[in-house]
Amino acid sequence: MEPNLISKKELLDEKGISYGQLYRWKRKQLIPEDWFIRKSTFTGQETFFPRDLILARIDKIMNMKDDLSLDELADQFSPLLPEYELRKADLMKRNIVSNVVIERFASVDSDSIVYTFERLLYFFVADKLLHAGDMSMEEGERLLQTMREHFPKFEGKACDLLFARKMGVSSFALLSVPADIYYESGVKLIARLSMNECIEQLKAKLM
Known part of the structure; x- marks a missing residue:
């Protein structure tokens, strides 16, 4: 596996989060769609992520989710520039x-x-x-x-x-x-x- 990628299984194990949490955050646009990278492996198709980006993002979500709603977090993480x-x-x-x-x-x-x-x-x-x-x-x-x-x-x-x-x-x-x-x-x-x-x-x- 490429060193700059982490598999979905490794991510869930390392961060102690569930499959459901991960995909709920995806649906809420806390994790960008293009970070979900499908690759062929000897076991079939697997999902990988940019290692540094996803680990940093999960840490931020975990640290901030008690203070902000998921919608507020989505606004915070969005690359779209707010009207300000x-x-x-x-x-x-x-x-x-x-x-x-x-x-x-x-x-x-x-x-x-x-x-x-x-x-x-x-x-x-x-x-x-x-x-x-x-x-x-x-x-x-x-x-x-x-x-x-x-x-x-x-x-x-x-x-x-x-x-x-x-x-x-x-x-x-x-x-x-x-x-x-x-x-x-x-x-x-x-x-x-x-x-x-x-x-x-x-x-x-x-x-």
């Missing part, structure tokens, strides 16, 4: 992203400017990479350009942001998940961010 607007002045007061990021990357200086959730997400991702010390301000500008041009193309589907560098030259890419990617020699992967996780984290900050 926040004024610049309120964004700065709530410290959702650093003021440095807002002032550097906001195109309008007026405190009355209103940001959509999508634009807040772009700022949030840039802020994470800048605070980690992985990215320069100049690279941040190219990150935001990449996000504006390509993130809307996924239309609510899960994707990852890749940030790589070779010989001092950086590049950004968005790709559908689950997926593996292989680089030419000399490329260093600086960061790989799950946009779904970033969306979940930003939703939690805005609640």
